Amino acid sequence: MSAEQPSVLLAEDDAAFRRVYGALLLDAGYQIAEAADRPSVRRALESEPDRYFAVVLDLMLPPDGTREGGLAQLAEVVALAPKAKVIVASGAGDVPTMLAAIKHGAYDFLTKPVDPDVLLIVVARAIERARLLREVEDLRARLGGSAPSDEMVGDSSSFRAARSLAERVARSELPVLVTGENGTGKELLARAIHVHSPRAAGRFVPVNCGAIPEPLIESIFFGHQKGSFTGAIKDELGLFREAHGGTLFLDEIGDMPLHLQVKVLRALESGEILPVGASRAETVDVRIVSATNQDLEAGVSEQRFREDLYWRIKGAEVRLPALRERRDDIPLLARHFLNRAAHMSSDGRPKQLDEGALESLLEHGWPGNLRELRHEMQRATVLAADRRTIVAEDLSFALLERPSPVSDSLPAKVEALEKREIAAALEKTAGNRSKAALALGLSRQGLLKKMDRYGIA
Numbered sequence: 001m002s003a004e005q006p007s008v009l010l011a012e013d014d015a016a017f018r019r020v021y022g023a024l025l026l027d028a029g030y031q032i033a034e035a036a037d038r039p040s041v042r043r044a045l046e047s048e049p050d051r052y053f054a055v056v057l058d059l060m061l062p063p064d065g066t067r068e069g070g071l072a073q074l075a076e077v078v079a080l081a082p083k084a085k086v087i088v089a090s091g092a093g094d095v096p097t098m099l100a101a102i103k104h105g106a107y108d109f110l111t112k113p114v115d116p117d118v119l120l121i122v123v124a125r126a127i128e129r130a131r132l133l134r135e136v137e138d139l140r141a142r143l144g145g146s147a148p149s150d151e152m153v154g155d156s157s158s159f160r161a162a163r164s165l166a167e168r169v170a171r172s173e174l175p176v177l178v179t180g181e182n183g184t185g186k187e188l189l190a191r192a193i194h195v196h197s198p199r200a201a202g203r204f205v206p207v208n209c210g211a212i213p214e215p216l217i218e219s220i221f222f223g224h225q226k227g228s229f230t231g232a233i234k235d236e237l238g239l240f241r242e243a244h245g246g247t248l249f250l251d252e253i254g255d256m257p258l259h260l261q262v263k264v265l266r267a268l269e270s271g272e273i274l275p276v277g278a279s280r281a282e283t284v285d286v287r288i289v290s291a292t293n294q295d296l297e298a299g300v301s302e303q304r305f306r307e308d309l310y311w312r313i314k315g316a317e318v319r320l321p322a323l324r325e326r327r328d329d330i331p332l333l334a335r336h337f338l339n340r341a342a343h344m345s346s347d348g349r350p351k352q353l354d355e356g357a358l359e360s361l362l363e364h365g366w367p368g369n370l371r372e373l374r375h376e377m378q379r380a381t382v383l384a385a386d387r388r389t390i391v392a393e394d395l396s397f398a399l400l401e402r403p404s405p406v407s408d409s410l411p412a413k414v415e416a417l418e419k420r421e422i423a424a425a426l427e428k429t430a431g432n433r434s435k436a437a438l439a440l441g442l443s444r445q446g447l448l449k450k451m452d453r454y455g456i457a
Contacts, residue, residue: 078105180320183369202246210255254294
């Protein structure tokens, strides 16, 4: 199975559903396996537990066909295929059933009839999440006793600054705000900070602040007591108590609803949370690491984000530069990802880049950052299966972009690209050199030197 075609297990007893949605997922580029009952699901996962990146699971499969039996199977699926994300599809969309499914390990909950567009979006997100967690698992296995930056590849000045700051804050108890565009590796960095913190023996508990259904928000974060609402048949810890003694990672914190921001701020300031239905607060001890691709200061100005919470989570800010801001690192990163993709080649050896391919990599804009570069190297490795060398034509974007006619030499091309980036940053900031330097990951003095070197007024 190539990384370009992740596998999805469609577990559904309705043949029409399997036919329609299986064809939909196939058209989207996924490999599909089907199961019509509980024993078939079990056999599929026992034979190939690591094959599937996502499982779309009907909650009431035969032969049991009950809610309780479905929840039991959900827990079994999570245990059999821990690297897959399980998306529950059910005609019962009540809050207690949704809560129970989330508690038993569901990544998401879809109410039947399922909208095709919603299914594609949720499956895509689940697969991306599964891919990321597999990479994190690999990272944690290889980090060993090294500093958190040792597995972070790059030698550009902006990246060295982020790596150095990560090393220092990892050993402290400071809350950390990791900022950067999508695909720059924010969660990987957050996990590395936890692994090398005084709380490494505790749990790292991640949550996407914008992906929790509104009715479940308080229960997910703060837990609830048995009997606090219909369907609350036992006590639930919630994320804060699960992370007690460890790290709570608030991903995409800029998407957190305002009413939840108030309660999270109170928990951070007091060290106490009030579970739903409880009359007494409970003490929690967590370190907060947050991440966002948004401008939170702008969010504060626009009253979308609380100023007091912003300063509470920003004990130290680690900004991960976009790939276009660290072009000097592209050859090194490309070789790193080619080495990791070597198992996809026919002989198990990493491919090499010819000069044309390297030029294309240096000239590309990289809107998907590291994630895009990793996928490009995987794809190119597969396409060049019968060759030792990757050429420009193996890259998905090479035919869409014309090379810059500045010079035939790579150093000159890099300089031309850097000059273009500086000019664009200055234009975007209306000539504000301090803001342009920040956007480019440079010091103000460093930007002035480059402007002088390139004759930019």
